Amino acid sequence: MDAERTTIVVQSGDYDKLYSALIIANGSLAMGMEVSLYFTFWGLQRLTQRGLERGPLSKMHFFGLGKWMVKRRMARAKVAPLERLLQDFKELGGRMLACEMPMAIMGIAKADPCQDLIDDYGAVGSYIKDARQSTVTLFI
Amino acid sequence: MDAERTTIVVQSGDYDKLYSALIIANGSLAMGMEVSLYFTFWGLQRLTQRGLERGPLSKMHFFGLGKWMVKRRMARAKVAPLERLLQDFKELGGRMLACEMPMAIMGIAKADPCQDLIDDYGAVGSYIKDARQSTVTLFI
Amino acid sequence: MDAERTTIVVQSGDYDKLYSALIIANGSLAMGMEVSLYFTFWGLQRLTQRGLERGPLSKMHFFGLGKWMVKRRMARAKVAPLERLLQDFKELGGRMLACEMPMAIMGIAKADPCQDLIDDYGAVGSYIKDARQSTVTLFI
Numbered sequence: 001m002d003a004e005r006t007t008i009v010v011q012s013g014d015y016d017k018l019y020s021a022l023i024i025a026n027g028s029l030a031m032g033m034e035v036s037l038y039f040t041f042w043g044l045q046r047l048t049q050r051g052l053e054r055g056p057l058s059k060m061h062f063f064g065l066g067k068w069m070v071k072r073r074m075a076r077a078k079v080a081p082l083e084r085l086l087q088d089f090k091e092l093g094g095r096m097l098a099c100e101m102p103m104a105i106m107g108i109a110k111a112d113p114c115q116d117l118i119d120d121y122g123a124v125g126s127y128i129k130d131a132r133q134s135t136v137t138l139f140i
Numbered sequence: 141m142d143a144e145r146t147t148i149v150v151q152s153g154d155y156d157k158l159y160s161a162l163i164i165a166n167g168s169l170a171m172g173m174e175v176s177l178y179f180t181f182w183g184l185q186r187l188t189q190r191g192l193e194r195g196p197l198s199k200m201h202f203f204g205l206g207k208w209m210v211k212r213r214m215a216r217a218k219v220a221p222l223e224r225l226l227q228d229f230k231e232l233g234g235r236m237l238a239c240e241m242p243m244a245i246m247g248i249a250k251a252d253p254c255q256d257l258i259d260d261y262g263a264v265g266s267y268i269k270d271a272r273q274s275t276v277t278l279f280i
Numbered sequence: 281m282d283a284e285r286t287t288i289v290v291q292s293g294d295y296d297k298l299y300s301a302l303i304i305a306n307g308s309l310a311m312g313m314e315v316s317l318y319f320t321f322w323g324l325q326r327l328t329q330r331g332l333e334r335g336p337l338s339k340m341h342f343f344g345l346g347k348w349m350v351k352r353r354m355a356r357a358k359v360a361p362l363e364r365l366l367q368d369f370k371e372l373g374g375r376m377l378a379c380e381m382p383m384a385i386m387g388i389a390k391a392d393p394c395q396d397l398i399d400d401y402g403a404v405g406s407y408i409k410d411a412r413q414s415t416v417t418l419f420i
Contacts, residue, residue: 125171131146132171132275
């Protein structure tokens with residue numbers, strides 16, 4: 001029997017939403033499920049153009065705190081940074097896919113940094129195929 | 141046996157989110173699934189009051205580009221505009237539903253433009269009925 | 281046989297999104313399903329720190345109307361306020377969970393007001409367990 005699957009569209013580039021997407025993805029992997037993350041639009045832009053931690057802080061100091069304070073609180077609460085969560089995701093065997101159409105609109109080339117993180121480029125057909133075989137489907 | 145189903149709540153009026161909702165919806169239809177889109181709040185407002193393309197550009201030039209540039213890139217990348225995706229959705233047999241409660245709050249009458257696109261008006265009961273029979277459920 | 285289940289992550293603190301989450305949750309309960317709501321980040325902040333109705337109006341007058349107008353329209357359309365929807369949710373037997381990690385980052389203590397609404401504190405493991413047994417999974 002095939003393993004159960006979680007399939008998530010990651011359209012948002014917000015720090016807290018990327019965090020939740022990766023936490024749910026890694027939690028699924030840890031419980032023996034397979035996971036596909038479809039990065040598109042803002043999520044894809046964040047992934048390929050600026051890196052997860054290097055982006056502007058608009059969403060990072062999302063609690064009205066400064067960057068320093070957030071980082072300190074995250075360290076004290078032993079919260080893993082996004083880069084680390086992404087690394088764990090890859091090591092646990094998760095699949096990352098990039099949607100081709102938004103790449104064309106946004107001018108993201110396949111040679112952009114972080115392209116080595118991406119397992120495959122796909123259109124909606126491969127998403128539907130994954131999603132209909134999934135126990136958990138989310139749009140974040 | 142019934143066909144598999146995709147059920148999506150379209151609450152956002154953001155250009156890129158409407159785009160993803162319609163791409164997933166049309167992809168599902170193309171693969172033989174049935175699809176119900178429940179328009180509510182901002183998605184419903186966008187649909188009924190301003191039209192999909194005529195709205196303000198706040199979210200349309202979402203990549204820091206001007207409207208002209210976005211339109212040119214979309215044409216070059218052969219990206220279908222929202223109006224066309226919506227037309228395809230209807231022709232492929234997708235169902236569009238409008239949620240009644242937000243209409244009352246927002247003052248949207250059933251005689252508003254685009255009402256001919258809407259197959260039915262519904263409350264949460266019909267959504268739950270569709271969603272529990274669906275393979276893919278998303279909130280966008 | 282177990283009852284069918286709806287599991288929703290409530291990450292947003294936007295008035296209209298909390299409204300939709302609770303409407304879908306209560307509709308599921310009314311149709312005999314079990315429901316788990318996982319409050320995290322902004323949804324959790326709204327729940328624990330300011331109360332559902334007392335928050336700033338940025339999202340409450342979301343139709344360009346003033347607070348007074350919105351309240352009048354909601355009353356006229358017989359729309360239940362969020363506090364009432366939440367009360368119904370609890371009375372119908374819904375479960376509310378708070379995610380521990382964001383609480384640590386945001387400095388929300390377990391003694392904050394509204395903690396009596398929360399049935400349990402959990403991490404991603406309990407979410408995945410609920411979600412994989414659910415007919416409907418949403419991220420709002």
